[in-house]
Amino acid sequence: MKNARRTWMAGVVVWVVVCARVLAADWVSETATVGSFALAGEGRAAVVVVAEGEFQAVALAVADFAADVERVSGVKPAVKTVSAGKVDAAEAAALTKAGGGMVLVGTLGKNPWIDALVAEGKLEVSKVRGHWETFLIATVEKPFAGVERALVIVGSDRRGTAFGVYELSQAIGVSPWHWWADVVPEKKTALHVAAGVRKLGPPSVKYRGIFINDEDWGLQPWAAQTFEPENGGIGPKTYEKVFELLLRLKANTLWPAMHACTKPFNADPRNAALAEARGIVMGSSHVEPMLRNNVGEWTAAKDTYNYATNREGVLGYWEERMKTNATYESVFTLGMRGIHDSGMQGGGTPAEQIARLEKIFADQRALIAKYVKPEVEQVPQMFCAYKEVLGLFRGGLKVPDDVTVVFPDDNFGYIRDFPSETERGRKGGFGVYYHISYLGRPLSYLWLNTTPPALIWSEMRKAYDHGADRLWIVNVGDIKPAEIGTEFFLQMAWDIERWNRENLPEFLVEWAAREFGREYAKEIAAIMEEYYRLNFARKPEHLQWWLPRGEEPRPSGWTEDEVRQQIEAFAAISPRASEIHEKLGRNADAFYQLVEYPVIGSTLANIRYFSGELQAISRAEVVPDARVNGSDGVWRFSFSSHAAEDSDKSLIGFTEKFGEIAGGKWRGFMRLEPADDDWKSMRIAPWKVPTFSKEAVAKVKEARGAEPLAVFAAKEFSARKVGRGEVAWQVVPGLGRSGNAVTLFPLNAASFDLSRDAASAPFLEYAVEFPAAGTFSVRVHLLPTHALVSGRGLRFGLGVDDAAPQVVTLDVGDGGPTWAQGVLAGERLVTASVEVNAAGTRALRIYGVDAGVVIDRIEIGAVAAPAIP
The missing domain is CATH 1.20.58 (Methane Monooxygenase Hydroxylase; Chain G, domain 1)
Incomplete structure (x- = not known):
């Protein structure tokens, strides 16, 4: 798998896939099985053991886990902290007497009891040690003298261990959304963990998280009026709940709320301290370099936030944040734009703006080297090519090789740009900034979340297959009501192979079963599938x-x-x-x-x-x-x-x-x-x-105009579908107005040249009844995606029977009025004409030219149809 060969996770992809499949099965039940571990039952629960000196993120996750066990079983496990010295067998045996079992939780090198099991060959951790955010959950027979069986949760690092703890919480029946959506777990008389070893990680995407944005709508007023009035709105009490949610979803990164209505994240030192305690990596949006919230923290006149005329003032402003936050784990956003999502001040030609940005990079990295680490190339940094900055990047802007370049979508769920094959070797790699909530032009969508999982899957999988695997951030607005889209995005980021074209419809079934039980899961999933399909036509x-x-x-x-x-x-x-x-x-x-x-x-x-x-x-x-x-x-x-x-x-x-x-x-x-x-x-x-x-x-x-002669969904290729090697048109269930749009797979397939060899291109064939010979219009409804090669346009071929096909090209016109109407309508229309030499049933063929073109519906008319205004 070409695009899975990433330098930071080399050699582990097959293991990740195998482990994900193991964990997908039910492995916690109310009934004991051979070798299973009794976590709770008969009015008692196993003791949970952590060691002195363990990461605070792990200790906090363990406290959440104990509360989760009580939510399900009615019994809260005792949590015991043992010394960092050698294992005391007598102490181990004594700890298990009350509850009958022991859950050992720890990070490799932080828990001597777990390290002893590894040293004695009772616990194999070679596929955990040294990996990023990886964990293992295993039953161990007779771990210590006098202890019959233990359940071990061990992580490669602090988040790996915390993820393992929350994985077990979800397995016993506690939803990641238990607090944010009031999902109440089913009560169970007992909890037995099946024997065996279960592993997960490392994740497919290294940094994965959310951006809380446009919080004026609900999160800030709710926090100010209902949840956290003592802090005037979003503050440590709210962020504590956000951090827990992220870890339960196996995410690790947050871009915090940043509108003027909200107190800046770092204005209250408790926020950053809580993030560090929970193990959350803090970042900041494309318009907030160096962890600075400009709308709330730049107190001078807005026009002085200008690197061309006030370099020392801006540098000093950034340096203040470095002094306070340098010791926390962060991904530093580089570059510069204006206050609150406006263009960079200072004017100049594109070449002058590029030169200014490159100087800004150098100065920002000098601050990072001074306060964080002299080896600046080892410190996580990102540059987001958002809006006008994308043009500068494509115009020759040189971003340091170790910095992650993040491409945005167009704010409506369609990714604007992709790494070229020659770019994919950069050390910092690439990422994606994606929207499932948006305040901006041409029109906002903040009320309901109607972005279907199928669209998220097709766009994010396409990005991953083109090398964007280092950082994924999704703009979730106020978090509510974007729960489904948020979780699906983060599930993909954790395990890119979990969902594919064949099993995509199962996501909503699994989600509904977890939240509401299996009895109604299929019906709920069917309702939500139709909800997404209908709202795709118009939000x-x-x-x-x-x-x-x-x-x-x-x-x-x-x-x-x-x-x-x-x-x-x-x-x-x-x-x-x-x-x-x-x-x-x-x-x-x-x-x-x-x-x-x-x-x-x-x-x-x-x-x-x-x-x-x-x-x-x-x-x-x-x-x-x-x-x-x-x-x-x-x-x-x-x-x-x-x-x-x-x-x-x-x-x-x-x-x-x-x-x-x-x-x-x-x-x-x-x-x-x-x-x-x-x-x-x-x-x-x-x-x-x-x-x-x-x-x-x-x-x-x-x-x-006139009613078309024929209208049919692209999935209805009534005649045949012809692939070429591994490349073929395939249906993506849940995508488009039809709910079954088609696109070329693999999503990074090379282009076909129809002028040289049309016979080598894959095609779909439709049996169409033409009433007479003559010229007929063919209007093709495409999803408003962007070309994989910048500036190329969306291209496919069109022909009748065995006649040489013509290449049809749609100019995306990104940002223009036609593009705007397209994203609001969820489709772009392109019209071509075909010649039919006799009445009757003829074979209309759609040929593949470029991957990334998504076809939803096709109309046949007597004459060229006028465009919809």
């Missing part, structure tokens, strides 16, 4: 088609059938969600947060908008109204001209409920978009039924 935050261009209100351009199908599909999943909610008992609150609220919320938002749209064009009577009956929660549907108003009222009431669940725990967290009056140019307007002029309606109908 709820983007249901105002005249924005962001600021035109007079205009209809969507969807046909009546398309509107009806969308509403009916939403109306089908919402009552199913409500019915499951009524049956869940202890996890009703968790289900409301994770499933019911996003499903019903997006349903009501769509009914509200499309009912209003049809009212505005005098067609409201064809769209069903949806109402929630507060007494029994049953959904009822009827035709009504007041559907938009009623849905709006229901949506307001349903959102208010968010603050009432879990005893009011989340009061102040969830609001409807727009939640406030900030950033108006980047967000939809407050809801009201739109008013369309006759001219606007006529213009949209005219642009829509």
